[in-house]
Amino acid sequence: MQCQEALPLMHEYLDGSLSRPEALELKKHLVACPSCRERLNELEKMEALIQAAPRPTVPDGLTERIMQALPPAQQKHGWGRWFRSHPAASVAVVFALVMLGSFMSAWNADSELMVRGADLQSVVIQGDTVLVPAGQTVDGNLTVENGKLQVDGDIEGNIVVIDGSVSLASTAHISGQITQIDEAFSWLWFKMSDWATHISQ
Numbered sequence: 001m002q003c004q005e006a007l008p009l010m011h012e013y014l015d016g017s018l019s020r021p022e023a024l025e026l027k028k029h030l031v032a033c034p035s036c037r038e039r040l041n042e043l044e045k046m047e048a049l050i051q052a053a054p055r056p057t058v059p060d061g062l063t064e065r066i067m068q069a070l071p072p073a074q075q076k077h078g079w080g081r082w083f084r085s086h087p088a089a090s091v092a093v094v095f096a097l098v099m100l101g102s103f104m105s106a107w108n109a110d111s112e113l114m115v116r117g118a119d120l121q122s123v124v125i126q127g128d129t130v131l132v133p134a135g136q137t138v139d140g141n142l143t144v145e146n147g148k149l150q151v152d153g154d155i156e157g158n159i160v161v162i163d164g165s166v167s168l169a170s171t172a173h174i175s176g177q178i179t180q181i182d183e184a185f186s187w188l189w190f191k192m193s194d195w196a197t198h199i200s201q
């Protein structure tokens with residue numbers, strides 16, 4: 001007998017459903033095969049553990065009554081089911097869709113030059129160009145949308161240029177990072193991560 005033939009016989013033996021000739025065959029194999037002896041030993045231990053474990057007492061018919069009381073599973077509304085089983089993710093998805101909608105419309109509406117920053121006193125706007133003159137310091141972040149940013153002076157913060165360009169003179173000094181965003185998608189991505197930073201603070 002091969003080992004792979006012995007294994008199902010061991011299970012039958014543990015179930016008490018092994019016929020006498022089969023039991024003899026198995027015994028012969030076990031005498032000759034230490035690894036199957038070891039395996040049967042393990043199976044017997046497991047069986048004993050299962051037998052010893054306390055069984056939950058469920059009154060007769062209770063499971064059936066509960067199953068019948070439950071409404072039948074909805075097959076039609078796949079999304080609804082998904083939403084119900086992933087409540088946290090659903091909120092995120094709906095939120096992202098709502099935000100996407102408002103950002104896209106905001107994106108289309110913004111075509112005029114916009115300058116944002118905590119300190120705009122030293123910023124000069126000439127047409128569609130935002131100039132930070134040499135010797136001047138902008139104390140904080142500076143965001144320019146739909147325009148050119150020309151930095152000759154200092155910026156103590158980050159620069160974000162959305163759908164525009166940035167040029168730095170040799171006299172320019174920027175303490176933070178320069179982020180240039182030219183496409184609606186990356187702009188959206190920036191807004192999302194910006195928003196995420198805000199709520200995580």
Ligand SMILES: [Zn+2]
Pocket residue numbers: 002003006029033035036
């Ligand atoms: Zn064996």
